Amino acid sequence: MTVxxxxxxxxxxxxxxxxxxxxxxxxxxxxxxxxxxxxxxxTLRNATILAHNYQLPAIQDVADHVGDSLALSRIAAEAAEETIVFCGVHFMAETAKILSPEKTVLIPDQRAGCSLADSITAEELQAWKDEHPGAVVVSYVNTTAAVKALTDICCTSSNAVEVVASIPADREVLFCPDQFLGAHVRRMTGRTNLHVWAGECHVHAGINGDELADQARSHPDAELFVHPECGCATSALYLAGEGAYPADRVKILSTGGMLDAAKASHAKQVLVATEVGMLHQLRRAAPGIDFQAVNDRASCKYMKMITPAALLRCLVDGADEVDVDPETARLARASVQRMIEIGQPGGGE
Structure with missing residues (x-):
């Protein structure tokens, strides 16, 4: 790291x-x-700044690259700079370190955790594996390095269905940690031997079906962009399936998928069910569309710990550095690479 x-x-x-x-x-x-x-x-520190889509607008605007966690980690691995400043939550900076072991990775505030990543520990995953010998473990990329190290294949929200579908039909699958994404995968694959861990992102879980239904009724001409981590994803599909809302206007999408859909959309208004930081990038991608949050209180307190002051401190003091044990990183890297071999994930989460 440059002194x-x-x-x-x-x-x-x-x-x-x-x-x-x-x-x-x-x-x-x-x-x-x-x-x-x-x-x-x-520039003085020879650093590149990466910002997740859920960061504060000021952080997104000053960053060299904005995107989902996996896409940013892959950018970090290819960056010429020797220092990576990852404006996101801790598991994201860990993933960047896993893919860029030779680089210095900093997070502006090491206290920025993740309720979803914290919903399963390595010890809990090992105990679950012991209960299902021979099962294939598929872990969402929103997990700690220690959990990734015990994982056979990682996935993102955009390729979770593809990853699970690649596994032989007679093999049991343990999917962790997000129960809503797991339910989405089970629904899409029809797989009965898919076991789902009961974890959740507290922000996405808090966007409920009643809120979505109320917003849909109030905005009958809007499109719905719903993240599969949301507690309301099933309700969105129910609305479409029952004919209460046009099926072609209900889209279950990763953050990267939302940006792609926004650029292609001809809608005048889109209701968005995900963390509210995503609205900044959506509005930049398609300024002619009125993007509104399904729940405008869906703000992640951990993401918002990466403040302007935190980023300034990080660059001044070289704090806080993120490291991953080499053996843990080696095992975790293998599970991420297997995912990439199955399909190039366009959206990390």
Whole structure:
């Protein structure tokens, strides 16, 4: 990692404003002065800044690349810069380190966890595997490195159906950790020997079917973009199946899939069921469409811990570095590579 003289970053007084509180680092606004300083420091540190689609708009706007976690990790592996600053949650930075073991990977606040990744531990997965000897483990990419290391094949929300369909029909499958994505895969594949772990993303699980139905009734001409992690995904398909909403306007999509669909859509309005940070990229991709959140409270507190102050601190101090044990990384890398061999995932989650 390039050593940065702290004096290089304190001449404008921004660093002195950083404070640390219960919700993370604050005290700095994501304005033009801040953005210019971030770009200057990134150049001095020989760093590339990656931002997930759920990040704050200011973070997305200053980043070199914005996207889903797996796509960003693959960009990190190909980047010329020696330092990767991953503006996302911790498992995402881990995945970047797994695919780029020789690079320095930083996360602006190491406390930015993930309720979905935390919903299964390596110990729990091993115990589940022991109950089903011979089963194939398929883990969502939204998991820790330790869980990936015990996994046969990783998947994303955009290729989970394809990954499971590639497994011989007579093999049991253990799918973890997201129960809603698992239910979607089971529904699409018709597989009866697919066991699903009862984990969830607290944000997506909180977008419920009643909210979706109410919004759909209030906006009868809108398209629906629904993330498969959402608790309302089944309700969306039910609305379409019962004829309560036109089936061609109900789309179950990953974050990457939402961006592709937005660019191709002729709708005047789209209701979006996912974390609200996604609206920023959708509005940039298709400025002529009115994108509205199904639940405007669906904001991930962990994603939002990557504040302007946190990113500034990270670039000044080289904090917080993410590392993965080499053997864990080797095993985890194999499960990710198997997924990529089955199909090039366009959207990570």
């Amino acid at each position: 940065l003289d702290r004096a290089d970053a304190v001449d404008n007084g921004l660093v002195a404003r950083i404070t640390d509180g219960p919700g993370g680092y604050t005290g700095v606004n994501g304005d033009e002065e801040w953005a210019a300083e971030i770009r200057r420091l990134a």
